Amino acid sequence: MSYHWLKGRTVVLSGASGGFGRALTKCLVEKEGCFVVGIGQSEAKMRQLQVELGENAGQFIYRLFDVSSKKNWTTFCSWLQEQDIRPCLLINSAGVLPHFSQFMAQGSQVLEQVMRVNFLSCVYACEVLLPVLKEQQMSGIVNVISSAALSPIVGAASYSASKAALKGFTEALREELRDTTYVGAVFPGFSLTDIFRKEEISASEHLLRLIATPPEKIAKKMERGISRRKARMVLGLDAKFMHLFTNCFPTLSLRFYRWILKKSRLPLFEDVF
Numbered sequence: 001m002s003y004h005w006l007k008g009r010t011v012v013l014s015g016a017s018g019g020f021g022r023a024l025t026k027c028l029v030e031k032e033g034c035f036v037v038g039i040g041q042s043e044a045k046m047r048q049l050q051v052e053l054g055e056n057a058g059q060f061i062y063r064l065f066d067v068s069s070k071k072n073w074t075t076f077c078s079w080l081q082e083q084d085i086r087p088c089l090l091i092n093s094a095g096v097l098p099h100f101s102q103f104m105a106q107g108s109q110v111l112e113q114v115m116r117v118n119f120l121s122c123v124y125a126c127e128v129l130l131p132v133l134k135e136q137q138m139s140g141i142v143n144v145i146s147s148a149a150l151s152p153i154v155g156a157a158s159y160s161a162s163k164a165a166l167k168g169f170t171e172a173l174r175e176e177l178r179d180t181t182y183v184g185a186v187f188p189g190f191s192l193t194d195i196f197r198k199e200e201i202s203a204s205e206h207l208l209r210l211i212a213t214p215p216e217k218i219a220k221k222m223e224r225g226i227s228r229r230k231a232r233m234v235l236g237l238d239a240k241f242m243h244l245f246t247n248c249f250p251t252l253s254l255r256f257y258r259w260i261l262k263k264s265r266l267p268l269f270e271d272v273f
Contacts, residue, residue, distance in 0.1 A: 003227050005138045006032045010087040012080075012129065013038055014067050014121070015094030020144055020188060023091065023219030025049065031223060037085060039076070039094070067094045067121035073128040080132065088136040089226075090129050092122040093144040101271040102153040111158040112225035118162035121171060133181065140182035142226055143170045147189045147239035151246040154258045155272030158220045172233060182229045187243070188218045189236025209240060209248040 009029055015021035016038025022045075028034040030053075038060060039044055053060055063079070065072040080087065096117045098110055122143050133139040133158060148156060149163035174183035190212050213236040225233040233265040234243050246253040262273045 005229070006034060006089065006227055008033045008034045008035075009089065009136075010085060011038065011089045011091060012036075012087045012125075013091040013093060014040075014125065016040050016091075017042045017049065017206065019093070020191070020218055021091075021224070022049060023215045024091065024222055025060065026053065027203030027219050027223040029053055029056050032227065034059065036060050037087065039067060040064060041066065045248050057059065066127070068116035069186070070120075070124040073121075073124045076271070077128045077132060080232050082161075086136065087129070087133060088138060089140045089142065090124055090125055090133060090242070091142045091226075094121060095144070097156070097159050099271065100210065100269050102155065103157040105271065106158065108254035111161065114158040114162045116141055116164070118159070119165045119169070130181070134216075138182070139180075140184065140226070140229065141170075141177075142184040142186060142222075144186045144188065144222070145170065147234070147236070147242055149186050150187055150234070151242040151253065151257070154261060155269055184226060184230060185232050186222055186225070186236070187232070187234045187239055189213055189221075189234075189242070191218055191236070191238070213237070 006028070008027055009032075011034050012027055013021055013028070013036055016036070017040030018026045021038070021040075024035050026049075028036055036059065038046060038049070040062065041064055042063055046064070048061055050057045063076055065076065067073070092118045094117065096114060097148070098106060098114060103111075126141055130141070133141070143166055145166050146159070146163040149167035170183060170185045174185075191214065205212055218235050221235050222233065226261035234240055242253070243258070245256075259268050
């Protein structure tokens with residue numbers, strides 16, 4: 001197994017404009033020398049990322065579209081072929097987290113929207129781009145999931161469900177493609193990324209930062225794991241603890257997490273309890 005299989009190669013990365021995707025883009029460009037085709041919806045953020053890459057800005061280009069539409073992925077794939085861009089790796093990092101609330105206050109409409117962005121977008125991307133990826137000698141797919149797929153979060157039923165679906169899809173796909181394509185699953189823990197609304201975290205920012213892992217640290221671990229073609233990456237002390245505790249005590253652990261969140265009295269969870 002080569003730890004240098006990514007060096008200088010082309011990567012397609014959704015969610016590149018913020019959070020883990022933004023930090024991972026920088027790691028891939030600066031450490032691996034990759035050429036990254038970023039996908040997002042904010043041109044201002046993409047342009048800012050190019051500025052931050054400095055002399056490496058030429059190794060990053062972007063396309064703006066809604067990842068929850070299969071048609072958009074098909075159009076994107078055609079554009080790659082027209083531009084003679086040949087990626088070896090697809091990283092699905094785009095995601096959405098609704099306001100923490102009880103399911104009945106949000107309903108199925110919110111769940112359907114979250115499933116389209118967090119789950120179906122990855123399915124579409126894999127379906128459309130896999131034939132292109134497999135043209136390369138070494139290829140891969142990495143889905144950035146969430147520790148919520150390992151241990152559901154009270155007040156985030158839609159989010160937890162979408163990530164659990166993505167976990168199942170990714171791990172089944174890995175076995176289907178074991179002999180031809182690397183498939184990795186990333187389960188990052190809590191981190192203050194763009195997925196949170198500023199007004200939701202401002203009142204409790206100091207406390208939240210104490211338990212959060214910076215996205216830059218998560219991204220470095222992702223890059224290291226991908227370069228080693230690791231199948232599963234559980235990143236962050238909170239994610240590792242929750243994964244172990246939930247495996248040992250699948251029912252009691254969820255009650256314990258609920259108790260912790262309720263006792264925290266954080267404004268982030270005020271609509272849950």
